[in-house]
Amino acid sequence: MYQQMKTDSSDLMVLRTSSLTGVLERELEHLILTGELKPGERLNEIQISTRFGTSRGPLREATRSLQAKGLVDIIRNRGVFVRSVSAKEALEIYDVRAAVFGLAGRLLADLVTDQILTRLNAFLDQMDEIAAGKDFDQYYPVNLAFHDYLVTSTGNETLVKEYKSFVNKLHLARARGLVQAGGLSVSNREHREMVDALASGNRERAQEAFFRHVERSKIRFRSTLEALDPPVES
Amino acid sequence: MYQQMKTDSSDLMVLRTSSLTGVLERELEHLILTGELKPGERLNEIQISTRFGTSRGPLREATRSLQAKGLVDIIRNRGVFVRSVSAKEALEIYDVRAAVFGLAGRLLADLVTDQILTRLNAFLDQMDEIAAGKDFDQYYPVNLAFHDYLVTSTGNETLVKEYKSFVNKLHLARARGLVQAGGLSVSNREHREMVDALASGNRERAQEAFFRHVERSKIRFRSTLEALDPPVES
DNA sequence: CCGATGTTTATTGCCTACAATTGAATATCG
DNA sequence: CGATATTCAATTGTAGGCAATAAACATCGG
Numbered sequence: 001m002y003q004q005m006k007t008d009s010s011d012l013m014v015l016r017t018s019s020l021t022g023v024l025e026r027e028l029e030h031l032i033l034t035g036e037l038k039p040g041e042r043l044n045e046i047q048i049s050t051r052f053g054t055s056r057g058p059l060r061e062a063t064r065s066l067q068a069k070g071l072v073d074i075i076r077n078r079g080v081f082v083r084s085v086s087a088k089e090a091l092e093i094y095d096v097r098a099a100v101f102g103l104a105g106r107l108l109a110d111l112v113t114d115q116i117l118t119r120l121n122a123f124l125d126q127m128d129e130i131a132a133g134k135d136f137d138q139y140y141p142v143n144l145a146f147h148d149y150l151v152t153s154t155g156n157e158t159l160v161k162e163y164k165s166f167v168n169k170l171h172l173a174r175a176r177g178l179v180q181a182g183g184l185s186v187s188n189r190e191h192r193e194m195v196d197a198l199a200s201g202n203r204e205r206a207q208e209a210f211f212r213h214v215e216r217s218k219i220r221f222r223s224t225l226e227a228l229d230p231p232v233e234s
Numbered sequence: 235m236y237q238q239m240k241t242d243s244s245d246l247m248v249l250r251t252s253s254l255t256g257v258l259e260r261e262l263e264h265l266i267l268t269g270e271l272k273p274g275e276r277l278n279e280i281q282i283s284t285r286f287g288t289s290r291g292p293l294r295e296a297t298r299s300l301q302a303k304g305l306v307d308i309i310r311n312r313g314v315f316v317r318s319v320s321a322k323e324a325l326e327i328y329d330v331r332a333a334v335f336g337l338a339g340r341l342l343a344d345l346v347t348d349q350i351l352t353r354l355n356a357f358l359d360q361m362d363e364i365a366a367g368k369d370f371d372q373y374y375p376v377n378l379a380f381h382d383y384l385v386t387s388t389g390n391e392t393l394v395k396e397y398k399s400f401v402n403k404l405h406l407a408r409a410r411g412l413v414q415a416g417g418l419s420v421s422n423r424e425h426r427e428m429v430d431a432l433a434s435g436n437r438e439r440a441q442e443a444f445f446r447h448v449e450r451s452k453i454r455f456r457s458t459l460e461a462l463d464p465p466v467e468s
Numbered sequence: 469c470c471g472a473t474g475t476t477t478a479t480t481g482c483c484t485a486c487a488a489t490t491g492a493a494t495a496t497c498g
Numbered sequence: 499c500g501a502t503a504t505t506c507a508a509t510t511g512t513a514g515g516c517a518a519t520a521a522a523c524a525t526c527g528g
Contacts (some may be wrong), residue, residue: 068302099337
């Protein structure tokens with residue numbers, strides 16, 4: 001399948017600017033985030049490297065990078081494993097993500113323009129429309145784009161990077177797809193609250209609205225989790 | 235100096251549990267954060283690997299990890315360079331750090347105990363004492379321990395990790411030591427405000443107090459920066 | 469004297485090979 | 499038959515070597 005990658009001209013072009021390690025890293029990250037490689041699954045070095053037509057060296061460098069990003073665990077003399085995020089950790093991440101997203105709201109309240117507000121309202125209308133049709137597969141990507149647009153508009157690249165990193169890690173939560181669950185029309189009202197807060201130009205109000213939106217997602221996540229699992233404690 | 239590291243028994247013990255890559259990574263991270271390796275400086279693979287008595291393989295894996303952590307930049311066919319954080323990025327980091335630290339305040343307000351408050355007040359008294367003597371070298375580590383104790387007490391390991399990562403990156407800001415500057419007695423009043431907010435048990439108040447503490451550090455940082463540099467804009 | 473082009477040299481990117489470790493299958497003993 | 503010791507295959511950890519790249523230097527023409 002990937003055997004002759006080395007001789008593929010388009011890939012060679014990529015190698016001009018990006019190293020083999022970088023290519024492997026992106027490719028593996030994609031496999032992990034799409035769920036093709038599932039949490040807990042082991043990554044056999046020989047198998048993967050031959051699959052991509054490289055040696056083990058670059059692959060090992062790529063996995064070290066993924067480890068630092070929190071996408072895999074490396075156990076000495078045992079191998080590389082796709083990270084599985086526990087419920088406890090997922091809840092932790094939700095909180096930190098809420099804080100970072102709240103900051104996005106706070107920053108945006110100060111620099112929001114009519115142009116941005118128009119764009120945001122367009123998003124809201126689009127999501128309302130989709131939600132009415134209960135077409136979940138369409139709703140999710142738009143919802144994602146909406147949040148993406150918000151954090152990106154802050155102009156704070158550090159914030160964007162961190163936020164996306166959290167979203168990625170949540171994809172590794174055991175209950176895959178739970179992250180998306182409970183969304184739709186329920187959360188679009190929260191979205192409107194956020195945009196309204198931005199329009200008011202009130203920093204604290206916007207921060208709180210953004211923060212609480214993620215906190216509510218966390219609560220929905222936990223509910224879905226407890227519905228499937230024995231609630232550990234009273 | 236480090237030539238016979240391989241034969242040092244204590245280091246071999248470490249290798250039982252931790253890989254050579256891991257040791258190199260920690261060692262390099264230490265060199266970078268202490269400033270022994272300065273921002274912009276290039277890390278010669280042969281030089282470093284012979285210095286530590288290893289081959290280039292594990293070293294390259296270690297640097298990939300450091301790249302993902304944001305401590306070095308790797309340019310293809312050019313080498314790895316200690317990351318230098320621009321003023322713009324430093325200000326960005328301050329904001330995100332403020333958000334995360336604010337979350338720490340919010341979480342702590344809900345689970346603070348008399349025991350923790352006692353410990354915190356002891357920190358405050360100690361810092362007051364040191365600040366009175368204007369002994370900066372003593373103040374800084376205590377200040378660090380205070381903040382460390384705060385974030386750790388939240389029990390949210392994700393938060394702790396992120397917070398420390400931000401503090402580390404700020405060490406790479408061009409104006410080294412600026413991060414520490416402007417502290418002392420000025421900020422200890424803010425520290426008391428934070429602890430008071432915790433004692434009140436008011437979530438939002440604590441969050442805001444924690445958040446603003448870091449924001450004020452950011453402002454002090456920017457002031458010191460502009461005093462040295464041409465203020466870029468009006 | 470200065471800029472453009474060719475050459476050298478240091479350094480990185482990648483690969484192959486060997487050593488060390490682990491986990492499991494197998495054998496041995498109570 | 500069950501538990502423990504032992505061997506063995508699979509896999510990772512590390513080392514060293516060759517090719518490719520880019521920067522530094524020298525050379526040539528204007």
